[in-house]
Each structure stands twice: as structure tokens, then as C-alpha cells.
Amino acid sequence: MIVEYIRYHIPADRAADFEAAYGRAAASLAAAPQCVDYELSRSVDEPESYVLRITWNSAKDHLEGFRGGEHFPAFFTEIKPYVSDIQEMRHYEKTAVRGDGGAVPSLYEWLGGGEALQRLTEAFYREVLKDELLIPLFAGMDPQHPKHVALWLGEVFGGPAAYTEHQGGYRHMVSRHLGRGIEERQRRRWVSLLMDAADEVGLPDDPEFRAAFASYIEWGTRLAVINSRPGVEAYDAPMPKWSWGGHPPYRG
Ligand code: HEM
Numbered sequence: 001m002i003v004e005y006i007r008y009h010i011p012a013d014r015a016a017d018f019e020a021a022y023g024r025a026a027a028s029l030a031a032a033p034q035c036v037d038y039e040l041s042r043s044v045d046e047p048e049s050y051v052l053r054i055t056w057n058s059a060k061d062h063l064e065g066f067r068g069g070e071h072f073p074a075f076f077t078e079i080k081p082y083v084s085d086i087q088e089m090r091h092y093e094k095t096a097v098r099g100d101g102g103a104v105p106s107l108y109e110w111l112g113g114g115e116a117l118q119r120l121t122e123a124f125y126r127e128v129l130k131d132e133l134l135i136p137l138f139a140g141m142d143p144q145h146p147k148h149v150a151l152w153l154g155e156v157f158g159g160p161a162a163y164t165e166h167q168g169g170y171r172h173m174v175s176r177h178l179g180r181g182i183e184e185r186q187r188r189r190w191v192s193l194l195m196d197a198a199d200e201v202g203l204p205d206d207p208e209f210r211a212a213f214a215s216y217i218e219w220g221t222r223l224a225v226i227n228s229r230p231g232v233e234a235y236d237a238p239m240p241k242w243s244w245g246g247h248p249p250y251r252g
Contacts, residue, residue: 001036002059007088008050015047018085021078022052028075029054034061059091104248106158107212111203114160117153121146124197133189137180156216156242164239171236180228187221208247216242 010018022040029035036055043049056062066072100106111117125146128134142148151163152173163169194217199205203213220240226232 001094002056002062003092003094004052004054004056004062005088005090005092006052006054006086008052008082008085009048009087010050010082010085011048015042018050018082021082025075025078028071028078032066032069032071032075034065034069056091062091100243104244107209107242107244108154108157108159110209110249111157111213114150114154116201116203117150117159118147119201120194120197120203121150121153123200124194125149127193127197128190131189131193133186134193137182137186156220156240158241158243161239169236170239171234174227174237175234177224177227178232178234179230181230182225182228184225187225191217191221206250208244208249211247212242212244215245216240 008018019040019042026038029038034057036057038052038054040050040052043051054062056066108114108117125138125141128138129141138145148163148167151167155161155163163173168175195214198210198213203209
């Protein structure tokens with residue numbers, strides 16, 4: 001993905017028309033399959049300055065796909081009167097420097113940190129080892145397994161990189177699922193017992209946290225099933241990092 005920034009200098013007497021024109025032009029961006037998202041911001045310090053940010057699939061998709069495509073004519077009709085007001089128009093690539101600021105707690109902090117996760121996985125695997133559907137998979141389980149999964153979850157939810165640094169990282173996690181042939185009904189049971197354990201140990205139950213938590217668990221368990229199919233070999237990938245998604249914590 002590539003981010004395009006367009007900076008405009010729009011005199012105050014044309015600002016309302018400019019915003020209205022972009023309000024209409026936005027329909028073309030919303031319809032364009034090359035456009036990921038867009039946002040027009042106005043400077044508070046210098047109200048004549050505007051920045052339009054558009055994320056495209058790629059620069060080629062923008063320059064060839066969008067500009068040569070069916071949505072461009074309507075878009076350009078709206079913004080043409082403002083082309084001479086453009087001060088900068090460039091494509092940028094995101095760097096690795098990004099993240100949430102201190103105003104947004106990580107899921108790890110919100111749920112109570114490493115100790116809460118240890119309590120969660122201990123309660124969870126106690127039930128897993130009593131469950132007729134899951135016993136065949138976990139009968140020979142390493143006694144340290146609950147602790148390791150707690151470290152994994154902690155890292156995913158924004159805590160220390162302990163699993164990567166001390167437990168073999170992503171590749172090791174994948175390797176522990178290989179060839180296990182996890183069935184959908186076993187995955188479902190795993191999810192269900194984990195949600196029960198979250199209630200049992202008192203993980204926060206606010207809708208925003210539980211939605212983010214369940215979203216990762218749904219994603220991760222489906223990946224575990226895929227990794228457990230015949231023929232899959234161990235592979236490396238970046239550690240998933242889960243955050244609040246569309247619903248940051250509610251503080252009423
Ligand atoms: C979000 C979902 C999941 C996560 C984060 C996860 C995480 C992990 C991790 C980190 C390990 C390696 C532990 C170590 O380093 O010792 C592991 C092993 C394992 N996982 Fe998962 N897993 C998930 C889903 C599942 C599901 C759905 C199943 C089966 C229903 C499953 C079955 C196993 C088994 C059998 C092992 C090996 C246990 C042992 O013998 O020690 N996992 N998992």
C-alpha cells in the first residue's frame with residue numbers, strides 16, 4: 001500500500017466550496033477499487049492549509065488504474081478548480097515507525113498484564129484436559145504449555161516480546177500445530193472453553209475489549225486449523241499485533 005499526500009492552500013473565501021467539492025468527489029474514491037481509504041484535514045493553526053491523505057493499493061494502481069478508470073472523470077470534474085492550489089502531491093511509503101500513543105492502552109495493559117494471562121491459560125487448560133473432544137490433541141501436553149501460550153498472547157496484545165525472545169517465536173508456534181489435523185468442532189470447543197475461562201478469571205468484560213479479544217482468538221484459531229493440515233511446513237512470519245480495531249476503549 002502507498003499513501004498519497006496532497007497539500008492545498010485554499011483562501012478562506014473558497015474553503016466552503018472546496019470542502020463541498022471534495023465531499024462530492026469522495027463518492028468516486030469510495031467507489032474506486034484502487035482506493036483503500038481517504039481523509040481530508042484542515043489545519044487549525046493555519047486554516048488555509050488542507051491535507052488530503054489517500055491510501056492506494058499501489059502507486060501504479062493510482063496512476064494507471066484510478067486515473068485511467070471509470071471513476072476518475074467524475075472525481076476530476078469536482079477537484080479541477082483547485083489543481084492550481086496544490087502545494088505538494090507525493091506518494092509515501094509507510095516505515096516501521098508507527099504505533100498507538102500512550103492515550104490508548106494496549107490490550108495487554110487493559111486486561112491486567114502477564115499475571116492475568118497466566119491465570120487465564122491455567123484455568124483454560126485445566127478444562128481442556130477434561131474435555132473429551134480436545135483430550136486427543138492435548139493428552140501429551142508439555143506442562144509448561146499454559147505458560148508459553150500466555151507469553152504468546154501477551155506479545156500479541158502489546159506486552160513484552162517474551163515469546164519471540166525466549167520461546168522460539170512465530171516459527172516455533174507454527175511448528176507445534178503441524179500435522180495435528182485440528183477439526184472445526186475442536187477449534188470451536190477451544191474457543192468456547194477459552195471464553196469461559198476469560199469469564200472465570202475475570203478478564204475485563206466491556207464490549208470493546210471482548211470484541212478485540214474474540215477477534216484475535218477467531219483469527220488465531222482458524223490459522224491453527226490451517227497450519228495443522230497435511231503438507232504444511234514450518235514457516236516464519238511477523239508476530240501478529242492485535243489492538244482495539246474500530247472500537248477503542250470506552251471511558252464513560
Ligand atoms: C489463537 C489461537 C491459538 C494460539 C495463540 C495458540 C498458541 C499456541 C502456542 C504458542 C503453542 C506452542 C507452545 C509452546 O511454545 O510450548 C501451541 C501449541 C499447541 N496448540 Fe495452539 N494455539 C491456538 C489455537 C489452537 C487450537 C484451536 C488448537 C486445537 C484445538 C491448538 C492446539 C495446540 C496443540 C495440540 C499444541 C501443542 C501442545 C503441546 O504438546 O505442548 N492450538 N499453541
